[in-house]
Every structure is written in structure tokens, then in C-alpha cells.
Amino acid sequence: MSKQTSKIILVVVIVSIIIGGGIYFLKNQNKISSNLTPTTLNNSQPSLEEKIVSDKPTITSPSNGDVIANTTITIKGKTKPNFLVWAYINTPASEQLGINSYANGGAGKADLNGNFAFDLAEPCSHNLTVVLAAVDEVNSNKEYWSKSDLSEPVSFTTTGALPFKCSQ
Numbered sequence: 001m002s003k004q005t006s007k008i009i010l011v012v013v014i015v016s017i018i019i020g021g022g023i024y025f026l027k028n029q030n031k032i033s034s035n036l037t038p039t040t041l042n043n044s045q046p047s048l049e050e051k052i053v054s055d056k057p058t059i060t061s062p063s064n065g066d067v068i069a070n071t072t073i074t075i076k077g078k079t080k081p082n083f084l085v086w087a088y089i090n091t092p093a094s095e096q097l098g099i100n101s102y103a104n105g106g107a108g109k110a111d112l113n114g115n116f117a118f119d120l121a122e123p124c125s126h127n128l129t130v131v132l133a134a135v136d137e138v139n140s141n142k143e144y145w146s147k148s149d150l151s152e153p154v155s156f157t158t159t160g161a162l163p164f165k166c167s168q
Helices: 003-034 039-043 050-056
Strands: 057-062 074-078 084-089 108-109 115-119 127-135 155-158
Touching: 074 127, 084 115, 108 115
Parallel strands: none
Antiparallel strands: 057 074, 074 115, 084 108, 084 127, 127 155
């Protein structure tokens, strides 16, 4: 077979595929467009921005403004299943958190449903702001956590006794 014949066969195959696809689309156009009602268009996949927000770990307890009388403070929340969770207390907003940051609030792990609860390490202050980082084990050694790995900060007050010696 010559090069000329091979080129002609290739062109015929490509044109056949294009025409065949066009015919298939025209035959099924009503089926495709009838499935795209305004309701199904509005219930489509979340945008990338919505997905990033929903992937963030969430602190469900304590809430902003809570006053806690106990010396033991349990952090509860939701993230993705089996994610590792680190708590950072009163960390400056300018600090980039990551594997080399000291998780002075302690750590935990989410269950199969993404729920977690663990006792916060002894706080060294009555006024606390907690931020959580949550990642899977594969990404747990990242130098810096991305914004989607971090919860929104939660600020609350404890009236419990502070430790004699602070380790934070």
C-alpha cells in the first residue's frame, strides 16, 4: 500500500467518525436536551469554590463566643472520613501552618463519617482562638497547609484554671 493510499484511508476514517458522531447527536438531541430542565441545571455539581469551602474542616463545638467553665475543652467537628486533624491555639494570622508548625492544641482523627472529637491540650490563656487543619495521611507531610485544609477560626473563653507551667 502506498503512502498516498494510506492517507486517503485515514482521511475517510476520520470523516466517517465525524459524520457518524454528528448523526448520532442529531438523532439523540431531543433525549439529551429534555434531560436538561432548569431544575437539573440548578442541581448540577457544586462549583470549585463551593467544593473548596465544603471540604474545609468545621468546628461544631465550641462555638464562637462560648464561655466554658470546665478545665477540659473538647473540640468537635466534621471533615472528610479518616482525615488527621490538628488544633492550633492563638496562632498569629500571619503564620503559615504546616507540618513544621507546633499543633499546640493537640490532634485527633476523623471517623468513617468524618466526625471527630478530642480534648484540647491545656490552654495557656482564658481567651482562645482555635484553627484546625485536616488532611489525609498522604498529604500529612505537606510543608504548608492550603486554605482548604484549614477551618474557620473559632474564638471562645474558658474560665477554668490555667496550668501552673505552660507548654504552649
